[in-house]
Amino acid sequence: MPNYNIFKEKEVRKSILKKAELVNINKDGKHWTADIELNGEILSFVKIPNNHKDDFWINKAKNVARQLMLNVDEYNRFVQCSMKKSEYIKILEEK
Numbered sequence: 001m002p003n004y005n006i007f008k009e010k011e012v013r014k015s016i017l018k019k020a021e022l023v024n025i026n027k028d029g030k031h032w033t034a035d036i037e038l039n040g041e042i043l044s045f046v047k048i049p050n051n052h053k054d055d056f057w058i059n060k061a062k063n064v065a066r067q068l069m070l071n072v073d074e075y076n077r078f079v080q081c082s083m084k085k086s087e088y089i090k091i092l093e094e095k
Helices: 009-019 058-068 072-080 085-093
Strands: 022-026 032-038 041-048
Touching: 009 041, 009 058, 009 072, 009 085, 022 041, 032 085, 041 058, 058 072
Parallel strands: none
Antiparallel strands: 022 032, 032 041
């Protein structure tokens, strides 16, 4: 069974901001939040990690992967940058 890789919070943040179609970004709280949109439809809500070097542990990774609508392998590839934005959009379209 695949495991979530441990990334830095800023790596996860950068991938979300770069690849997800975010709308309604709220920068007021401790963490930014946003909706993920595809073809004019809101699909999900995501809590965007802070921009620091702390480890992004498995419990947080599980939550963000669910919010991004990705399984473990897809999440790892999403953050590692081996998944391009177009591939992420295709995954969302298939759900």
